[in-house]
Amino acid sequence: MSASDDQSDVERVLAGDISAFEGIVRRWQGPLINLAYRFCRDRGRAEEMAQEAFLRAYRGLGQWRKDAVFSTWLFALATNLYRSELRRIPARTVPLDDIAEPHDTRPSDGGFEDQERDLAVRRAVGALPAKYREALILFYFHDMDVTAAALSLGLPEGTVKARLFRGREILRGKLPQLLAVPRLKEA
């Protein structure tokens, strides 16, 4: 994905060539849908939210100041929209205290138990208070880049770091057994 491709497509769209917007959609559809999916855990809703994000981006293309990379602007716009959507219609989540522990916590060789554990952790993230959940979602979506997560959330890096720390602390407190089990493959 090239920033110059984005810039040239934006300039063409602003000059009246609507078809140039398709290049932007094709380059960023995957990331925007995946980001939406991490917020709502519903594939259909993720595509609807991503479509709305693209529409808003189209309407607001003229507001993109070229001092920031296009993707930074696009992710901030999409994150803002997804957060609003989730506030309007929250995703279905299991309360944090009801997250199921794995039935058998003995060491395993991976596979099903791993999947079950990973699923429980992701459910626990979904059940966190919004400010911690959003920080964790953006942090891992941006490959653990605090700066990128902070830009997407429109928050200072220090705030994001504090929320990440607190979010992980809540997870550690609520799911102690899940990740305390020694793993054969790590032994």
Next chain:
Amino acid sequence: MRHDEIDGILSREDEILPSSGFAASVMDAVRREAAEPAPIPFPWKRALPGLVVAGLAVVLVLVAGVMAVVQLGRASTTAQSSTFLPPVMPSIFHGGTESAAIWTAVALLVTLASVKLSMRLGSGRV
């Protein structure tokens, strides 16, 4: 639970692929959006005289209200307001200076709210 374990689990999230018609669907929506006529801007030039008149009216009401409150204040120092005020005055002025001031403030707030509502209706945001 260690932080690196959480990092490990949450970093290896499965990627989902967009459905085959997603880009086409977005472009259809964009073209529909582009085909719609641009929203009509609020006619500020036409509305300006009315707004100026409304503003002056608000200022006049404010001045009249302040003057009435001041007069009532003076009158209450010389005589009881209930005997001083003519019977045609609204009953709210018989409650004294504080009551009149409250009612004046309420009237101003109602005026401000109605102006704001008119502007919102004019801009089509309601």
